[in-house]
Amino acid sequence: RDVVLYKSDYENKTPLNQEYTFSSTRQTTNSTTVEFQESYTKGGECNIEISVPGDLVTVGAGLSGELSVTKTESETFETTTSWTVDTKVGVKRGHRAEAQVHVSERNSVADFEVKTTMKITDGKELPIAIRRLSDDKVVHVVVVPDLLDVFYDLVQKNQNVTKSEYIDKSRKTPRKRHNVILYTRGTCKSISWKNQHVEVHSERIASYSCSDDDSLKGED
The missing domain is CATH 2.170.15.10 (Proaerolysin, chain A, domain 3)
Incomplete structure (x- = not known):
């Protein structure tokens, strides 16, 4: 106008x-x-x-x-x-x-x-630090081989979070892994x-x- x-x-x-x-x-x-x-x-x-x-x-x-x-x-x-x-x-x-x-x-x-697509680099694993709420100190570290282990509940419940499957061929024995995809x-x-x-x-x-x-x- x-x-x-x-x-x-x-x-x-x-x-x-x-x-x-x-x-x-x-x-x-x-x-x-x-x-x-x-x-x-x-x-x-x-x-x-x-x-x-x-x-x-x-x-x-x-x-x-x-x-x-x-x-x-x-x-x-x-x-x-x-x-x-x-x-x-x-x-x-x-x-x-x-x-x-x-x-x-x-x-x-x-x-x-x-x-937004997230994935773990082939041949690598994802370390997850568990911290204490009172002082934010790391009390335990968990190593996750697949992102779906972390986002499984969200993939099931949240329509803006999905997964896709791929094969990690960096190992002698190829393994199945998942990308996690976030939509905004x-x-x-x-x-x-x-x-x-x-x-x-x-x-x-x-x-x-x-x-x-x-x-x-x-x-x-």
Whole structure:
């Protein structure tokens, strides 16, 4: 949609054409809000990189590239753009004019999905440290050969956690292992701006007549 950032009125009741300076600086805020609908987080922490297409969040000036989301429900990213105009507006004698600075506002909404795959490196095992709550001291270490041993309950109960099977061929006897896949789904909403332009509308002053010109000339 088209938005008027600034406007100024000029009225020329003189017998001569006049030229006025039209200048202003205004700011707009470009914003992108990432909202999660489905996700799996541990301990209320989140750290997800979302690659956003430039044509979605950037129109002329705004946000683009990768967004690093650290909040678990939603997060908003903002930048400010300054729009400056400094030009001349000519107004004919007996006319009034209105000069306006316009920019175009664009609202975009897009769904996204982030797929995170975890696996144990072939030939390796995953050590899990068990800590004491009172002082965070490690009291026991368990070695896990397969991630499914850790995430089994989540895979069964949480639709955002799945598994895939693969064969670890690094050993003399190949063994079956599992990747654990976490899905994060959400919506990316953005507001951005482009296309600054100036419009000038002019009309004759109804109360103005040629006699006004003559009377002013007579005063000279």
